[in-house]
Amino acid sequence: xxxxxxxxxxxxxxxxxxxxxxxxxxxxxxxxxxxxxxxxxxxxxxxxxxxxxxxxxxxxxxxxxxxxxxxxxxxxxxxxxxxxxxxxxxxxxxxxxxxxxxxxxxxxxxxxxxxxxxxxxxxxxxxxxxxxxxxxxxxxxxxxxxxxxxxxxxxxxxxxxxxxxxxxxxxxxxxxxxxxxxxxxxxxxxxxxxxxxxxxxxxxxxxxxxxxxxxxxxxxxxxxxxxxxxxxxxxxxxxxxxxxxxxxxxxxxxxxxxxxxxxxxxxxxxxxxxxxxxxxxxxxxxxxxxxxxxxxxxxxxxxxxxxxxxxxxxxxxxxxxxxxxxxxxxxxxxxxxxxxxxxxxxxxxxxxxxxxxxxxxxxxxxxxxxxxxxxxxxxxxxxxxxxxxxxxxxxxxxxxxxxxxxxxxxxxxxxxxxxxxxxxxxxxxxxxxxxxxxxxxxxxxxxxxxxxxxxxxxxxxxxxxxxxxxxxxxxxxxxxxxxxxxxxxxxxxxxxxxxxxxxxxxxxxxxxxxxxxxxxxxxxxxxxxxxxxxxxxxxxxxxxxxxxxxxxxxxxxxxxxxxxxxxxxxxxxxxxxxxxxxxxxxxxxxxxxxxxxxxxxxxxxxxxxxxxxxxxxxxxxxxxxxxxxxxxxxxxxxxxxxxxxxxxxxxxxxxxxxxxxxxxxxxxxxxxxxxxxxxxxxxxxxxx
Amino acid sequence: xxxxxxxxxxxxxxxxxxxxxxxxxxxxxxxxxxxxxxxxxxxxxxxxxxxxxxxxxxxxxxxxxxxxxxxxxxxxxxxxxxxxxxxxxxxxxxxxxxxxxxxxxxxxxxxxxxxxxxxxxxxxxxxxxxxxxxxxxxxxxxxxxxxxxxxxxxxxxxxxxxxxxxxxxxxxxxxxxxxxxxxxxxxxxxxxxxxxxxxxxxxxxxxxxxxxxxx
Numbered sequence: 001x002x003x004x005x006x007x008x009x010x011x012x013x014x015x016x017x018x019x020x021x022x023x024x025x026x027x028x029x030x031x032x033x034x035x036x037x038x039x040x041x042x043x044x045x046x047x048x049x050x051x052x053x054x055x056x057x058x059x060x061x062x063x064x065x066x067x068x069x070x071x072x073x074x075x076x077x078x079x080x081x082x083x084x085x086x087x088x089x090x091x092x093x094x095x096x097x098x099x100x101x102x103x104x105x106x107x108x109x110x111x112x113x114x115x116x117x118x119x120x121x122x123x124x125x126x127x128x129x130x131x132x133x134x135x136x137x138x139x140x141x142x143x144x145x146x147x148x149x150x151x152x153x154x155x156x157x158x159x160x161x162x163x164x165x166x167x168x169x170x171x172x173x174x175x176x177x178x179x180x181x182x183x184x185x186x187x188x189x190x191x192x193x194x195x196x197x198x199x200x201x202x203x204x205x206x207x208x209x210x211x212x213x214x215x216x217x218x219x220x221x222x223x224x225x226x227x228x229x230x231x232x233x234x235x236x237x238x239x240x241x242x243x244x245x246x247x248x249x250x251x252x253x254x255x256x257x258x259x260x261x262x263x264x265x266x267x268x269x270x271x272x273x274x275x276x277x278x279x280x281x282x283x284x285x286x287x288x289x290x291x292x293x294x295x296x297x298x299x300x301x302x303x304x305x306x307x308x309x310x311x312x313x314x315x316x317x318x319x320x321x322x323x324x325x326x327x328x329x330x331x332x333x334x335x336x337x338x339x340x341x342x343x344x345x346x347x348x349x350x351x352x353x354x355x356x357x358x359x360x361x362x363x364x365x366x367x368x369x370x371x372x373x374x375x376x377x378x379x380x381x382x383x384x385x386x387x388x389x390x391x392x393x394x395x396x397x398x399x400x401x402x403x404x405x406x407x408x409x410x411x412x413x414x415x416x417x418x419x420x421x422x423x424x425x426x427x428x429x430x431x432x433x434x435x436x437x438x439x440x441x442x443x444x445x446x447x448x449x450x451x452x453x454x455x456x457x458x459x460x461x462x463x464x465x466x467x468x469x470x471x472x473x474x475x476x477x478x479x480x481x482x483x484x485x486x487x488x489x490x491x492x493x494x495x496x497x498x499x500x501x502x503x504x505x506x507x508x509x510x511x512x513x514x515x516x517x518x519x520x521x522x523x524x525x526x527x528x529x530x531x532x533x534x535x536x537x538x539x540x541x542x543x544x545x546x547x548x549x550x551x552x553x554x555x556x557x558x559x560x561x562x563x564x565x566x567x568x569x570x571x572x573x574x575x576x577x578x579x580x581x582x583x584x585x586x587x588x589x590x591x592x593x594x595x596x597x598x599x600x601x602x603x604x605x606x607x608x609x610x611x612x613x614x615x616x617x618x619x620x621x622x623x624x625x626x627x628x629x630x631x632x633x634x635x636x637x638x639x640x641x642x643x644x645x646x647x648x649x650x651x652x653x654x655x656x657x658x659x660x661x662x663x664x665x666x667x668x669x670x671x672x673x674x675x676x677x678x679x680x681x682x683x684x685x686x687x688x
Numbered sequence: 689x690x691x692x693x694x695x696x697x698x699x700x701x702x703x704x705x706x707x708x709x710x711x712x713x714x715x716x717x718x719x720x721x722x723x724x725x726x727x728x729x730x731x732x733x734x735x736x737x738x739x740x741x742x743x744x745x746x747x748x749x750x751x752x753x754x755x756x757x758x759x760x761x762x763x764x765x766x767x768x769x770x771x772x773x774x775x776x777x778x779x780x781x782x783x784x785x786x787x788x789x790x791x792x793x794x795x796x797x798x799x800x801x802x803x804x805x806x807x808x809x810x811x812x813x814x815x816x817x818x819x820x821x822x823x824x825x826x827x828x829x830x831x832x833x834x835x836x837x838x839x840x841x842x843x844x845x846x847x848x849x850x851x852x853x854x855x856x857x858x859x860x861x862x863x864x865x866x867x868x869x870x871x872x873x874x875x876x877x878x879x880x881x882x883x884x885x886x887x888x889x890x891x892x893x894x895x896x897x898x899x900x901x902x903x
Contacts, residue, residue, distance in 0.1 A: 478797060481796070482796040483704075483706040486707075486711055486714040491717065514706075518706070
């Protein structure tokens with residue numbers, strides 16, 4: 001045992017040692033005093049007896065002191081033995097024992113401390129409990145220590161930091177020793193128990209939370225069918241409280257009146273254990289009367305000892321799910337119908353393998369009805385140049401991402417598609433390219449036609465301008481021509497009267513010539529203008545010209561409720577004509593026809609475009625309306641300039657038409673339609 | 689009355705100089721007196737209230753058009769029949785103008801014979817119009833000289849009342865009626881009652897007749 005260890009118990013040894021020392025000192029002083037007296041007495045020889053007595057007293061006193069000292073020593077040894085016993089107990093105790101000051105400073109501790117907390121005794125000495133407790137437990141510790149210093153025994157449970165930094169739960173009991181300035185502390189390591197308790201609590205909380213958060217209702221019945229357990233979800237589901245349900249025997253309050261029989265049947269099935277494993281649906285009547293559809297999944301209830309004690313049912317509200325499923329199915333049907341009905345081809349191909357996973361009807365129509373499962377490239381699906389290197393895995397962060405948006409020509413069919421491709425994630429998680437391809441061949445064709453039409457419109461505009469110009473020029477030409485005639489006639493009458501002198505003749509002839517030149521310059525202006533739009537004759541199919549004119553006039557015809565009927569026989573020869581000019585003639589004749597039928601009842605409004613081979617050299621084209629027809633006088637005049645039956649007509653249209661046809665070496669004639677209306681008919685030379 | 693002897697004038701109103709000049713040449717060659725005007729305003733500024741003749745009028749002119757000038761002549765009741773000349777025919781317009789008293793509507797180019805014939809007709813019409821106008825103003829001049837009482841007597845006589853009836857109507861003696869009657873006959877320059885009735889009837893008709901209209 002360590003010698004410098006302070007005693008476990010405080011002894012009176014210092015007192016005794018002090019007392020003994022005092023005695024010895026007294027004795028010594030006494031003895032010295034006597035010796036001194038005896039010495040002086042010797043000299044005077046009277047004090048020998050007195051001195052001897054004193055000596056005896058001193059000896060007796062010395063012996064008494066020695067006895068006292070021996071007794072004290074013996075007592076001390078006995079105490080030491082007791083103390084050692086106690087020390088042993090102290091040290092071998094499994095509990096943590098410590099002597100500490102009331103402020104928690106540890107004076108001594110037993111071996112359990114290093115065992116439990118890992119610190120050596122030396123490390124702990126003079127260290128306060130406050131230094132070791134968990135920060136969260138500091139307050140509790142302080143309170144306990146305050147209580148302790150006021151002389152009360154305290155008990156508390158705190159976490160104490162071990163040398164590894166872990167905390168151990170220690171249950172302390174500290175008793176103050178009132179007459180000593182120390183406390184005796186005993187601590188019990190309850191970490192294990194605490195952990196178990198915490199785990200239990202956590203599990204309880206988890207279970208409670210699970211039960212509370214569960215949307216699935218749970219209901220247990222015993223073998224007789226009595227309800228022995230319901231969770232809150234079940235209560236919410238049926239609208240009855242736990243108290244209303246527990247202990248209920250069938251019929252249960254949530255059984256709807258109208259289907260009580262089938263409920264009984266379900267219960268019998270449950271109790272007999274013959275329920276389907278995939279569950280069964282049952283209608284439930286909530287407390288508020290609402291009916292809901294619920295699905296019951298059943299299992300046997302087995303207790304801790306393996307006894308079958310009842311049946312557990314997991315119940316879910318499938319009303320919403322049913323509605324949602326129905327809605328989803330409908331939505332899917334609609335979606336499929338839309339996709340299938342689309343003119344645009346839609347397909348989905350796996351990014352990595354190029355396998356077609358989905359294709360709509362339009363796609364299958366174009367690429368074959370067995371398209372699904374094949375490789376897109378093998379089918380010749382136009383594939384845009386991908387910005388991704390082949391085979392590299394696309395960055396999933398950026399999905400869905402546009403791959404391509406543009407126009408692509410199918411290499412085999414030559415048709416044009418507008419393709420919009422996206423990289424996306426397919427329903428099964430695969431990365432796919434999803435494409436919508438719209439056939440824009442017709443659109444492109446129309447675009448080209450539109451351009452052509454623009455050019456034609458310009459040409460037409462020029463023709464119209466030409467008509468207006470001709471009208472103005474005709475008027476202008478009349479002036480010099482009339483003047484020339486006047487000069488000539490005037491000269492002639494003078495000549496007849498013999499009163500025309502030479503000077504006057506010169507003058508009048510000069511004037512007439514000037515007017516003739518004026519007329520000439522007007523004509524030159526016309527010619528310059530016309531030269532810019534001189535007709536060019538090509539070999540063209542008549543049907544194309546007719547189609548062009550019909551296309552131009554269709555909107556106007558529709559506006560006026562007029563049907564345009566094209567009745568061209570097959571195998572018409574090609575004609576030699578300027579298609580734009582002939583188209584213009586047809587447009588003019590159709591427009592006249594439409595205008596002539598403004599009083600015809602809408603149902604009868606139609607213009608028939610017919611063509612036939614007239615003879616070896618000519619093809620005849622007819623434009624037949626059902627309009628008001630022409631009077632004989634009108635028919636006479638109809639081709640003259642400025643004759644018009646329209647309030648705002650120029651009277652140039654038919655004149656120009658005739659000129660155009662005659663330029664083509666054909667003839668434009670007019671006739672009555674026997675059914676009412678007028679037939680305009682012109683001929684065009686066949687390409688020999 | 690001195691205008692009767694005067695040679696009639698053909699007025700040409702046309703904005704085209706060559707037309708004016710050539711018409712002048714042509715018509716003078718046929719013995720007509722011709723005056724030309726570049727626009728309607730200069731024509732209106734020149735002509736007086738009398739004088740026979742006709743007007744060759746271009747329909748399309750800058751400023752006042754031929755049609756507007758025609759209306760102005762009608763308003764002034766000048767004895768100048770109008771022949772329209774046009775570069776570009778418009779049948780409805782032509783019909784309208786003819787109804788209003790235009791002589792003809794010639795479309796360029798026209799033959800000289802056609803034109804000259806039209807001018808002859810127009811001048812003939814002009815003479816008639818002038819005569820009528822002369823006769824009418826003569827009657828009006830004479831009528832102006834009658835006193836109020838004489839006019840009352842005149843109206844009753846023309847209406848066929850006998851002297852005695854007139855005397856009763858006006859509350860005067862037959863003697864007095866006879867004096868008024870002889871004064872009316874004298875002032876109106878009529879020799880017989882028949883002549884007086886005829887004169888008054890013509891005057892009535894003439895005033896009701898639209899200008900330029902020949903029966």
